[in-house]
Amino acid sequence: MSERRAAPTVGQVVLGRRLQELREAAGLGRDEAAGILRVASATVRRMETAEVALKIPYVQVLLTAYGLSEEDAGAFVRLAEEANQPGWWQRYHDVLPDWFSLYVSLEGAARLVRSYEPHFVPGLLQTEGYARAVLEAGTIGQTGPESVDRHVSLRMERQRLLDRDDAPHLWVVMDETVLARPVSTRGDVMREQVDRLLEFAERDRVTLQVAEFADGPHPGAYAPFTLFRFSEPELPDMVFTEYLTGALYLDSREEVAAHLEVLDHMTALASSARRTQKILREYRENL
Numbered sequence: 001m002s003e004r005r006a007a008p009t010v011g012q013v014v015l016g017r018r019l020q021e022l023r024e025a026a027g028l029g030r031d032e033a034a035g036i037l038r039v040a041s042a043t044v045r046r047m048e049t050a051e052v053a054l055k056i057p058y059v060q061v062l063l064t065a066y067g068l069s070e071e072d073a074g075a076f077v078r079l080a081e082e083a084n085q086p087g088w089w090q091r092y093h094d095v096l097p098d099w100f101s102l103y104v105s106l107e108g109a110a111r112l113v114r115s116y117e118p119h120f121v122p123g124l125l126q127t128e129g130y131a132r133a134v135l136e137a138g139t140i141g142q143t144g145p146e147s148v149d150r151h152v153s154l155r156m157e158r159q160r161l162l163d164r165d166d167a168p169h170l171w172v173v174m175d176e177t178v179l180a181r182p183v184s185t186r187g188d189v190m191r192e193q194v195d196r197l198l199e200f201a202e203r204d205r206v207t208l209q210v211a212e213f214a215d216g217p218h219p220g221a222y223a224p225f226t227l228f229r230f231s232e233p234e235l236p237d238m239v240f241t242e243y244l245t246g247a248l249y250l251d252s253r254e255e256v257a258a259h260l261e262v263l264d265h266m267t268a269l270a271s272s273a274r275r276t277q278k279i280l281r282e283y284r285e286n287l
Helices: 010-025 030-037 041-048 056-065 070-083 088-092 098-109 128-136 145-163 187-201 253-269 273-285
Strands: 112-117 169-175 206-211 225-229 238-243 246-250
Touching: 010 041, 010 056, 010 070, 010 098, 030 041, 030 056, 041 056, 056 070, 088 145, 098 145, 098 225, 098 238, 098 246, 112 253, 128 145, 128 187, 169 253, 187 206, 187 273, 206 253, 206 273, 225 253, 238 253, 246 253
Parallel strands: 112 169, 169 206
Antiparallel strands: 112 225, 225 238, 238 246
16 A cells, blocks of 8 residues: 655646546546556545555556556656655654645745735745744644744745745735734834835735725635646646635636636735835834
8 A cells, every 4th residue: 555645745746647647548447547556446546636655666557557658657757756755844744734735845836826815924925033923822723832943944944935046926915904913012023024025025026915904805805825826737726725723725627716816806906016015114114
């Protein structure tokens, strides 16, 4: 039986989908593919849905059964071996919830990350002081100071993504509540955070918009969510949304289209990037 991983890598998600497409193109059902491997049908399903790592001997047998040439099968296996390598975030497994591991993987592979944040500054844009204040408030349920330190370290590590030469375009719509509600009694925490936002607002690959109170209610007010878009044609847009004890990853066309429509609507409704910089400066003056 294939071994479970804490969370799939993006490579496993892409190749799992490709395995399914190859099986279907060969006219085989999951039960038939499982019969070739002499395993349970669930094993094939778990590989195709990236619930488990891609077991290379199984993959090799399936690719032959699906009619791939030796050259194409060899290329697929090399990609599978690479996809099975754990991401850098796996060393934070002691504090990283399983459901968030995939988020970090998607974040690192996306070419565009669009999100709506009604409560907090997005993790990729937080200062260390702001992150620590949010985490110490117990927003994700950890208890001890060591756990907080590990979470802060992970959040700071994630931010290296925006300094890469191939950094994704980060496009965030924040509710004005994010700026109006302090996360700490220390005034310097919010001052440093707003300064950081102003710095990021100057970057070519970061777009910040504020949904002002004066704009009234909007369709994204239900919960925070993030949409990922990738360069790989095999991987469709995906949406992440979280709740108190977990998260959902949505990839059906209908659900993704609904979230994209809301993002587009909010983008048109929210303050422009230039107006947002003005709002940030005004809040900074009053801190």
